[in-house]
Amino acid sequence: MILSAKWRTVLTAAAVAVFMVFSQVCLAEASGDNYKIGGIFSVTGPASFLGDPEKKSMNLAIEEINEAGGVDGRKLEAVIYDTEGDPSKTVTSVGKLINKDRVTAIIGPSRTPTTLAAIPRVQRAELPFISCAAGNKIVEPIKPWVFKTAQSDIQAVASIYKHIKQKGIKKVGIITVANAFGESGKEQLQEQASDFGIAVVRSESFGADDTDMTAQLTKIRQEDPGAIICWGTNPGPAVVAKNIKQLDIKTPLYMSHGVASPKFIELAGKAAEDILLPTGKILVADLLGEDDPQKQVLSNYIEAYESRYNETVSGFGGYAYDAVYLLASAMKGTGGDKEKIRENLENISNHPGISGVFNFSKTDHNGLDPSAFVMVRIKNGDWKLVE
Amino acid sequence: MQEILQYLFSGITNGAIYAVIAVGFSMLYSSTELINFAHGEFVMLGALSMVTLAAGFGWPLVPAFVLTVAAVGMAGLLFERLAIRPVRQPDHIVLIIITVGASIFLRGLGMLIWGKDAYSMQPFSDHPPIDVAGAKLLAQSIWILVIVMALTAGLHLFYRRTLTGKAMSACAVSKKAAWIVGIPTKWMVLLAFALATAMGAVAGAIIAPVTMSSYDMGTVLGLKGFCAAMLGGLGSLWGAILGGFLLGILEALGVGFVSSGLKDATAFVLLLLVLYVRPQGIIGSAEVKRF
Amino acid sequence: MGDRSQKIIYAVFVLAVILLGWGIDNAYYLQMLIFIGINTLLALSLNMLMGYAGQISLGHAAFYGIGAYVTAILTATYQVPPLLSLPAAVCMAMFVAWIVGIPTLRLSGYYLGMGTLGFGMIVHIVFREWSSVTGGASGFVGIPPLTAGPLTFDSERHYFFLVWTVVLLAIIMCRRIIDSRVGRALRAIHDGEKAAAAVGVDTKKLKLQVFVLSAGMAALAGFLYAHLIYFISPGTFGFVTSIRIVTMVVIGGMASIWGSLFGASLLTLLPEWLHAFSEFEMVVYGLILMTVMIFLPRGLTRGLLDIYERYRKNNDR
Structure with missing residues (x-):
C-alpha cells in the first residue's frame, strides 16, 4: 500500500484531532461537591403516563x-x-449515567422491560438502583444492587382475589393487555387463583392500541364467569369498561392498579361506576384515618406536587418520590460509598412512603406487603374505600 | 349464534373505520402513486380536534365535525405544498421517508398540543345499544356505518358525475395525458391530498366516541388502513371499502375463534395470502386499478 | 473508485477504529460507537437488498429479531456456547428468508413493501405471544456475555473491537459482491428487471440470494445486540425498527456502502443530540428527516460526494 505524503499528513491530522476531541470530553467531567442521582424514566412514549409524573416527583423530592x-x-x-420506554435507549442512558455523569445511584426506569435491560449493567457497575416498575421479575430472584418501590402484581392480585373470595365467586374471566404489564398480571392471576379456590375460566388479551374489545368480552361472557378482571394501563381498560356496559354484562368488573388515576374515571365516564380496583393509598389519602402511618407523607406529597406543577397528582409519581427519600435516608453518613448505601437500603424498616410502609431486608428488595393496597370502588366519579 | 352476531357487529364497526382510512390511502395512491405513511397521524389529528371541539369547547356536533374535517384537509393541503411538491427527485422511496418524517413530526406536534394523555368523548347520540337477537349494536356503530356509506356514495358520484372528479380520474390514469388535454394536474394532486387527509379526519372524528384518542393512536390505525387498502386492491374505491370491512370482520372472528393474542397475526397472515395469490388485491385488477 | 483509493479508505477505517478503541476511555462513548456498528450492519444488510437489488423491505427488523432470539434461547435456555449459536442464528434467519422470499419476492413496489411489512408484524407477534420460549412481552432475561475460547467480550472496549471488526468484514464482503458479476447483475435488476432477465440474468434466483444474504447479516446484528444488552424484548424488533433501518439506508444514500455507515451513525447519534430539545424532540427529528429528503433525495453521502467530485474535477483540470 502506497500512501502519498499528502494523504499521510491528512491521516495523522485526522487521527490526532479525533483523539484530542475525545480526551477533552473525558477530562471535562470533573465532579462537583453535589451528590448526583441518575433518573431514567419513559418521559415520552407509550408509558409516559408513568415516566412524566415520576420525573416531576423525583425533581420535587430532590x-x-x-x-x-x-x-x-x-x-x-x-x-x-x-428512555422512551425503549430497552436500547435505557442501556445507553444507564451507560451515560454511570460513565459520563458518574452518579451515585440510579432511580427508574418506569417499565419492567427497561428495568430488566438496565439490571445487568448496574449490577456490574455496583451501583444502588431503585426501579419504579411493577414487574415481579425485577426483585425475584434478589439481585444485591436492585431495589424497587412500586407495588408488585403479587400484592395487587392477592387483594383482588381476597375480595372475590369474600364474595363467594368461584369463576373469573380475565382480559389483559398484550404488553409486559398485562402479561405479568396474567401470570400472577393464573398462578394465585388456586390459592384462593378460584378458577380462571377464560383468558383473553387486547392490544394496547385496540379501539374495540367487544369480541374478547363476548368470548369471556360465554363462560359465564362470576367476575371479570381487566389488567392494563390507560387507555385500554377504559375501552373495556365502556364495552362491558355496552354489551350489558352485569358481572362485577375488577381493574388493576395500573388504572389508578383520576384520568381513568375521566376516560371511562359513566362506565367507570362500580368498578373495583386495588390501589396504593394515594388516591384515597383524604379518606384515611389520622392514625394511618402514611397519612402525613401522603398529604404532604399531594399538596407539594399539586402546588408545584399545577396538575392533579397521579398515582404513579410516588414510586420515584419514595425512591428518592429512601435513597437519601440510606445515603446519610456514607459519604457516597456505594456499598454502604446498599447495606443501609437493605436495613431500612418502617419507612412510611407514598406506596406503603417499606421494610427492606436481605430477602425482600421491594419491602411492601399487601397492606400497601386498599380496595376501592368507583362511585359517582370518585373513589370509595371498600372494607 | 348470538356470539357470532356480536363478533360481526364488532367487526363491522372496526371495519368501517379501516375502510374510511383505506379510502384515504387509495385515493391518494390513485392520483399520485404515493403511499402516505403519515395518514394515520391525520386520523389522530381528526380524532383529537373532534374531541377538543365537541367535548372540550362544547360545540354542537355538526360544526365541530365540519371544522375538524376542513382543518385537517387544510393541513393535508399544506403538507403537499410544503413537503411533497418541493421534492427534487420524487422517487417512491424518497417520498416514503418524507411521509415517515411527516408522521413523526405530526405525532410530535400532537403531543405538544394535546399532551400525552388520552381523551374520550360522548357518542353522537345518547341512544342505548340496540338488541339484535341478543347481540348488541351500538348507536355509534350505526352512525359510523351511515357516515361511511354516505361518504362512499358521495365519492362514487364525485368521480363519476362531476367534471373535477372526472379530471382527477384522468390524472390517475395518466398525468401527462391529463395535462395535455388541459387538466391542471398540480391542482388535482393538491385536491387529492386535501380530500385524502379529510377522509382521515372523518375516520378520526367518527371513532373518537368509540375509543380513546391520544397523540400516538395513529400509527396502528394507519397500518391497518394501509393493510385494508392493499387487501381490497390499492387504488380502487370499492376495493378499499371491501378490504376495510373484511379486515375488521376477520379480526373479530379471529378473536372469537382463534385467539385474541393472535388477532393482528390473523389479519396479516390473510394479507400475505391475498398478496401471494392475487397481488393486485381482491377487487383491483392489473388493468382497472383506478377509481 | 479505483483499487488504490479503496485500500486507502480501508486503512483509514482500520486506523480510526483502533484509535477510537484505544483512545476513548469513557464507556458511554464506546457504547454509542457499538450501537453505531450494529446499526451499520443492519443498514448495510438492507442496502444490499434495497440499494443494489432495488427490492424494498419494510420488515427487516424480523431478521434482526430472529438472530437475537435464536441466540438468546440457545445460549440462555440450552447453554449452547455462543460460538455455536452464531451460525445457528444466522442460518435460521437465512432459512426463514428463503421460505418467505420465494413467494414474497415475486411482488414488487408497494406490494412487496406490504408483504415484507406483514411478515415483520407476524414475526413480532410470534416473539410476543410465544411466551414459554421467548419470554413474551416482558422480554428475555439472562443472555450470557459473548465468549470465544479464552476471550470474553464483556467490557465495552472488547465489544467495540469485536463489532467493528465484524462491520469491516461485512463491508469488504459487500464490496466484493458488488464489484463481481453478481453485483452487476443486481444493478441490472435495479434498473429494470425485465431488461435484466432479457440479457440472461436469472432474476428470481438472484433476488432470493440477496434477500437471504441480507437476512443473514441482519441476524448477525441481532446476535451482537443480544449479547451486548443481555436482554431482549419484542418491542425492539417491531415495525418502528424496520422503518428506522430503511431511513438509515435512504438518509445515508442508497447503493452506497459508506452511506450505510453514515446513515447509521447519524440516526444513532441524532436522538442523543436532540435530547436537548426535550418536548420538541419528535418535531425536530421529523423536520430533519423531511428536509434532508426534500433537498438531498439521494442521501447525505451522495449529496456530499457529488460536491466533492465536482471540486476534484475542477482541480484536476
Missing part, C-alpha cells in the same frame, strides 16, 4: 431534600434521561 439541607450538608442533583 428540591425538598435540598431545601431541608441536603444529605449530610451536601446537595442532591438530579440527572434525568428519557
Whole structure:
C-alpha cells in the first residue's frame, strides 16, 4: 500500500484531532461537591403516563431534600434521561449515567422491560438502583444492587382475589393487555387463583392500541364467569369498561392498579361506576384515618406536587418520590460509598412512603406487603374505600 | 349464534373505520402513486380536534365535525405544498421517508398540543345499544356505518358525475395525458391530498366516541388502513371499502375463534395470502386499478 | 473508485477504529460507537437488498429479531456456547428468508413493501405471544456475555473491537459482491428487471440470494445486540425498527456502502443530540428527516460526494 505524503499528513491530522476531541470530553467531567442521582424514566412514549409524573416527583423530592439541607450538608442533583420506554435507549442512558455523569445511584426506569435491560449493567457497575416498575421479575430472584418501590402484581392480585373470595365467586374471566404489564398480571392471576379456590375460566388479551374489545368480552361472557378482571394501563381498560356496559354484562368488573388515576374515571365516564380496583393509598389519602402511618407523607406529597406543577397528582409519581427519600435516608453518613448505601437500603424498616410502609431486608428488595393496597370502588366519579 | 352476531357487529364497526382510512390511502395512491405513511397521524389529528371541539369547547356536533374535517384537509393541503411538491427527485422511496418524517413530526406536534394523555368523548347520540337477537349494536356503530356509506356514495358520484372528479380520474390514469388535454394536474394532486387527509379526519372524528384518542393512536390505525387498502386492491374505491370491512370482520372472528393474542397475526397472515395469490388485491385488477 | 483509493479508505477505517478503541476511555462513548456498528450492519444488510437489488423491505427488523432470539434461547435456555449459536442464528434467519422470499419476492413496489411489512408484524407477534420460549412481552432475561475460547467480550472496549471488526468484514464482503458479476447483475435488476432477465440474468434466483444474504447479516446484528444488552424484548424488533433501518439506508444514500455507515451513525447519534430539545424532540427529528429528503433525495453521502467530485474535477483540470 502506497500512501502519498499528502494523504499521510491528512491521516495523522485526522487521527490526532479525533483523539484530542475525545480526551477533552473525558477530562471535562470533573465532579462537583453535589451528590448526583441518575433518573431514567419513559418521559415520552407509550408509558409516559408513568415516566412524566415520576420525573416531576423525583425533581420535587430532590428540591425538598435540598431545601431541608441536603444529605449530610451536601446537595442532591438530579440527572434525568428519557428512555422512551425503549430497552436500547435505557442501556445507553444507564451507560451515560454511570460513565459520563458518574452518579451515585440510579432511580427508574418506569417499565419492567427497561428495568430488566438496565439490571445487568448496574449490577456490574455496583451501583444502588431503585426501579419504579411493577414487574415481579425485577426483585425475584434478589439481585444485591436492585431495589424497587412500586407495588408488585403479587400484592395487587392477592387483594383482588381476597375480595372475590369474600364474595363467594368461584369463576373469573380475565382480559389483559398484550404488553409486559398485562402479561405479568396474567401470570400472577393464573398462578394465585388456586390459592384462593378460584378458577380462571377464560383468558383473553387486547392490544394496547385496540379501539374495540367487544369480541374478547363476548368470548369471556360465554363462560359465564362470576367476575371479570381487566389488567392494563390507560387507555385500554377504559375501552373495556365502556364495552362491558355496552354489551350489558352485569358481572362485577375488577381493574388493576395500573388504572389508578383520576384520568381513568375521566376516560371511562359513566362506565367507570362500580368498578373495583386495588390501589396504593394515594388516591384515597383524604379518606384515611389520622392514625394511618402514611397519612402525613401522603398529604404532604399531594399538596407539594399539586402546588408545584399545577396538575392533579397521579398515582404513579410516588414510586420515584419514595425512591428518592429512601435513597437519601440510606445515603446519610456514607459519604457516597456505594456499598454502604446498599447495606443501609437493605436495613431500612418502617419507612412510611407514598406506596406503603417499606421494610427492606436481605430477602425482600421491594419491602411492601399487601397492606400497601386498599380496595376501592368507583362511585359517582370518585373513589370509595371498600372494607 | 348470538356470539357470532356480536363478533360481526364488532367487526363491522372496526371495519368501517379501516375502510374510511383505506379510502384515504387509495385515493391518494390513485392520483399520485404515493403511499402516505403519515395518514394515520391525520386520523389522530381528526380524532383529537373532534374531541377538543365537541367535548372540550362544547360545540354542537355538526360544526365541530365540519371544522375538524376542513382543518385537517387544510393541513393535508399544506403538507403537499410544503413537503411533497418541493421534492427534487420524487422517487417512491424518497417520498416514503418524507411521509415517515411527516408522521413523526405530526405525532410530535400532537403531543405538544394535546399532551400525552388520552381523551374520550360522548357518542353522537345518547341512544342505548340496540338488541339484535341478543347481540348488541351500538348507536355509534350505526352512525359510523351511515357516515361511511354516505361518504362512499358521495365519492362514487364525485368521480363519476362531476367534471373535477372526472379530471382527477384522468390524472390517475395518466398525468401527462391529463395535462395535455388541459387538466391542471398540480391542482388535482393538491385536491387529492386535501380530500385524502379529510377522509382521515372523518375516520378520526367518527371513532373518537368509540375509543380513546391520544397523540400516538395513529400509527396502528394507519397500518391497518394501509393493510385494508392493499387487501381490497390499492387504488380502487370499492376495493378499499371491501378490504376495510373484511379486515375488521376477520379480526373479530379471529378473536372469537382463534385467539385474541393472535388477532393482528390473523389479519396479516390473510394479507400475505391475498398478496401471494392475487397481488393486485381482491377487487383491483392489473388493468382497472383506478377509481 | 479505483483499487488504490479503496485500500486507502480501508486503512483509514482500520486506523480510526483502533484509535477510537484505544483512545476513548469513557464507556458511554464506546457504547454509542457499538450501537453505531450494529446499526451499520443492519443498514448495510438492507442496502444490499434495497440499494443494489432495488427490492424494498419494510420488515427487516424480523431478521434482526430472529438472530437475537435464536441466540438468546440457545445460549440462555440450552447453554449452547455462543460460538455455536452464531451460525445457528444466522442460518435460521437465512432459512426463514428463503421460505418467505420465494413467494414474497415475486411482488414488487408497494406490494412487496406490504408483504415484507406483514411478515415483520407476524414475526413480532410470534416473539410476543410465544411466551414459554421467548419470554413474551416482558422480554428475555439472562443472555450470557459473548465468549470465544479464552476471550470474553464483556467490557465495552472488547465489544467495540469485536463489532467493528465484524462491520469491516461485512463491508469488504459487500464490496466484493458488488464489484463481481453478481453485483452487476443486481444493478441490472435495479434498473429494470425485465431488461435484466432479457440479457440472461436469472432474476428470481438472484433476488432470493440477496434477500437471504441480507437476512443473514441482519441476524448477525441481532446476535451482537443480544449479547451486548443481555436482554431482549419484542418491542425492539417491531415495525418502528424496520422503518428506522430503511431511513438509515435512504438518509445515508442508497447503493452506497459508506452511506450505510453514515446513515447509521447519524440516526444513532441524532436522538442523543436532540435530547436537548426535550418536548420538541419528535418535531425536530421529523423536520430533519423531511428536509434532508426534500433537498438531498439521494442521501447525505451522495449529496456530499457529488460536491466533492465536482471540486476534484475542477482541480484536476
